Amino acid sequence: MKIKNIKAYHVVQPFVDGPYRMSKGRVADCFDAVIVAITSDSGVTGWGEMAPLGNFYSAAFPAGTRAGVPEIAPHLIGQDPRGFAGIGRLMDTVLKGHPYIKSALDMACWDLAARAADVPLVTMLGGRESDVAETYRVVTHGTLDQMAALAKRIIAEGCRRLQVKVGGIVHDDIERVTTVAAAVPKGTVIFCDANAGWTPYQARQFADATRGIDYTFEQPCTTLEENMSVRRILDKPMVLDESVTSLGEMLEIHRLGAADGLTLKISRLGGVTQTRLIRDVAVDLGFMITVEDTGGAEIDTAAMAHLSLSTPAERRLHAIAFHEWVTVRTARNAPPVTGSHMGIPDGPGLGIDVDPALLGEPFFEIG
Structure with a gap:
């Protein structure tokens, strides 16, 4: 099987609940997605998606993704999409760094390979461990009343x-x-996510006042050393997210004992291939794991669900259901969410029935 054709689409996905607000005044109004379709010489098509959260969240930005896909895609024509490691090495050879650009292409290869084998992607990723994953929802920055009201609404809708x-x-x-903790039932699971917005001094202030x-404390500071300095005085579990950029960084987190859990974002790691590798090693090392991404709709959410x-x-x-965040549809179905x-x-594959008519005209095509 060989790659015969690659198309890339630009799809803006506005948020259902308006602007998404996080620390340091960072705000986004939408996911700005690139969706990739890779078709083999046997006529099977696999889909991939990557959507940075604005230009500020990670070392990725929407215009960079759109510019990068045409740099890589021509080199993939004629390659076997099932050779995930080789595809990854080839992408790293023709474009150094920029893993987020490679993520949708890698995801599409996995989807294509699983569809060609007529099995769900979860089977190729190690097998289904359970039928459903517990989801969480986000209480974004706002006034005290706004955050309490949002938290109550989320709980009323069945999320815990x-x-x-x-x-x-x-x-x-x-x-x-x-305020949020007082507004929700006892036993509600709460993560406090600073998105690397604090200095160690500020993080210690917060930890002391909220004992x-x-x-669970999530990514209070930017560097691994800063987070480790907070970890030493913390009497709560800590999860790291932005610090997990590679297998090497994950192993350093383990060596230092810097976290109890990890949030693995598919696009930050360069796609499904590296996410699965890091996930499997991290599980063997004893970490708790969340697999998600920086954003997207049905395609990316499906990949997150299969990995989860x-x-x-x-x-x-x-896990998190990103397709419920946005006002547009890219497929005729979606990962099922109940409560x-x-x-x-x-x-087979991602299980998503993508409708090209919903995507508009491709901004790039080669074959």
Whole structure:
């Protein structure tokens, strides 16, 4: 089997609930996605998606993705899409760095290979460990009343896991988390995610003032050394997200004992291939795992769901349903979400029935 044709589409995906706000005044109005279709000489098509959260969240930006795909795609024509490691080495050879650009292409190769084999992607990723994954939802920055109301609405809709955005002015964030925790039922799982917005001094202030609240601390500071300095005084679990950029970084986190859990973002790691590798090693090392991405709709959410459900249940933290965040559709179906649980669509590959008519004209095509 050989790659015969590659198309790339640009799809803007506005948020259902308006602007997404996080620490340091960072705001996004939409996911700005690139969707890739890779077709083999046997006529099977696989799909991949990558959507940075604005220009500020990670070392990725929408215009860079659109510019990068034409740099790589011509070199993939004629390659076997099932040779994931070789495809990865080839992409790294023709374009150094920029893993986010490679993510959608890698994802499409996995989808294509699983569809050609007539098996769900979860089977190729190690097998289904459970039928559904627990999901969480985000309480973004806002006034105390706004955040409490949003948290109550999320709980009323059946979700029991909240990620509360912090990382701003410490005393304001202490009030925010205290208010949210008081507004939701006892036993609600709370993660306080600073998105690397604090100095160690600020993170220690927050941790000291909120000792009476049950939560998991997520990525308080930027560097691994800063997070480790907070970890030493912390009496709560810590999860690292932005610090996990490669297998080497994950192994360093383990060596230092810097975290109890990891959030693996597919596009930050360069695609499904590296995410699966790092996930499997991290599971063997004893980490708790969340697999997600920087954004996207049905295609990317499906990839997250397959990776999540092939993660051992006892090592899985939770998942997120990004396709529910946006106002546009890219497929005729989606990963099924019931209450606080998400499954995977029926069918081979990602299980997603992508409708090209919903994507517009491709901005790039080669074959």
